[in-house]
Amino acid sequence: MKDGKNIVIVNNNQNELAFLGKITASTTHEIKNVLAIIQESSGLLEDILAMSESKDYPHKDRFIDTLNRIQAQIQRGIDITSNLNHFAHSPDNERSDIDFNDLIKNLSMLAARFARLKKVMLITELSDVPLIIETNSVQLQMNIFGAIEIILNHIQDGTIKLIPDKQDTQMILQLYYDLLTEEQFNCITTCKQWQELESRLLDLGIRILLHTKR
Amino acid sequence: MDELKILLVDDEQEFVTTLAERLEIRDMNVFVAMDGETALTIVEQKLPQVIVLDVMMPGINGLDVLERIKSIDSRIQVILLSGHGSTKDGIKGLKLGAFDFLIKPIDIDELITKINEGWKKYCDSQ
Numbered sequence: 001m002k003d004g005k006n007i008v009i010v011n012n013n014q015n016e017l018a019f020l021g022k023i024t025a026s027t028t029h030e031i032k033n034v035l036a037i038i039q040e041s042s043g044l045l046e047d048i049l050a051m052s053e054s055k056d057y058p059h060k061d062r063f064i065d066t067l068n069r070i071q072a073q074i075q076r077g078i079d080i081t082s083n084l085n086h087f088a089h090s091p092d093n094e095r096s097d098i099d100f101n102d103l104i105k106n107l108s109m110l111a112a113r114f115a116r117l118k119k120v121m122l123i124t125e126l127s128d129v130p131l132i133i134e135t136n137s138v139q140l141q142m143n144i145f146g147a148i149e150i151i152l153n154h155i156q157d158g159t160i161k162l163i164p165d166k167q168d169t170q171m172i173l174q175l176y177y178d179l180l181t182e183e184q185f186n187c188i189t190t191c192k193q194w195q196e197l198e199s200r201l202l203d204l205g206i207r208i209l210l211h212t213k214r
Numbered sequence: 215m216d217e218l219k220i221l222l223v224d225d226e227q228e229f230v231t232t233l234a235e236r237l238e239i240r241d242m243n244v245f246v247a248m249d250g251e252t253a254l255t256i257v258e259q260k261l262p263q264v265i266v267l268d269v270m271m272p273g274i275n276g277l278d279v280l281e282r283i284k285s286i287d288s289r290i291q292v293i294l295l296s297g298h299g300s301t302k303d304g305i306k307g308l309k310l311g312a313f314d315f316l317i318k319p320i321d322i323d324e325l326i327t328k329i330n331e332g333w334k335k336y337c338d339s340q
Binding site for chain 1: 236
């Protein structure tokens with residue numbers, strides 16, 4: 001941007017993003033500490049129950065089932081906070097080398113709740129090799145999330161599969177929706193928002209392709 | 215051979231005391247410190263052979279504590295703990311002489327395996 005006023009606005013936006021990222025990353029660290037304490041406390045309870053002289057104390061199965069549920073939810077919390085921590089570090093550098101595989105895996109987990117509200121499941125099929133690209137990670141995630149949101153606005157139920165790929169030198173994001181009708185496909189791909197996203201993603205180095213069932 | 219003495223260092227009191235209790239249930243001899251200064255005092259007084267050390271602590275941070283522990287006795291084996299998924303701290307710590315690196319929350323069995331490996335390495339370096 002040539003005019004000085006716009007440069008100030010861009011810098012302010014970067015500062016705001018950096019601030020949000022810093023606070024979020026630090027908070028995820030705190031949440032992880034909380035999860036670690038819950039994990040050790042539930043582990044200690046398990047240890048104490050295992051020490052019980054009688055191998056058949058009252059409600060043993062219910063204790064064990066409940067402890068297993070706590071452990072499963074701790075793991076869920078760890079996965080969510082790890083993804084959020086990763087996401088919060090996105091604004092650390094305006095442009096950086098990222099692995100497109102990692103970005104898609106992380107983003108699909110963070111977007112899972114939005115999909116679940118439409119009874120849609122997001123799954124990924126990652127490349128066997130790293131897909132390194134130098135780009136603006138925040139803008140890339142924002143635009144891919146935007147693409148997922150547009151699709152979700154047109155559908156209900158089913159599964160969207162996200163496949164990061166590279167053909168020759170071009171990075172590609174293939175999106176497969178198993179229940180996609182021709183009408184939905186036309187509606188999505190001809191809408192102005194989608195076409196603008198396609199163009200912005202190309203500027204960021206990614207070609208996005210929507211397909212029917214694979 | 216001396217008895218294995220473990221020092222746990224973490225500023226999260228609930229975490230470190232609960233973890234210590236779990237290790238004690240498994241008949242391990244455990245000391246606890248909630249900051250770097252206390253940890254260094256215990257190192258000099260109690261001579262633990264294996265230390266589980268949080269990287270991010272108020273006051274002297276874990277990596278600085280690691281360097282000072284190694285200058286007191288290079289045989290002491292230090293397992294670093296971090297809440298971050300990033301391996302940056304781990305690589306830095308390994309370069310400074312840490313034995314290994316674990317991400318919080320930790321699996322107790324994995325921690326015990328690492329502690330025993332550290333203990334073996336300490337004994338081999340005698």
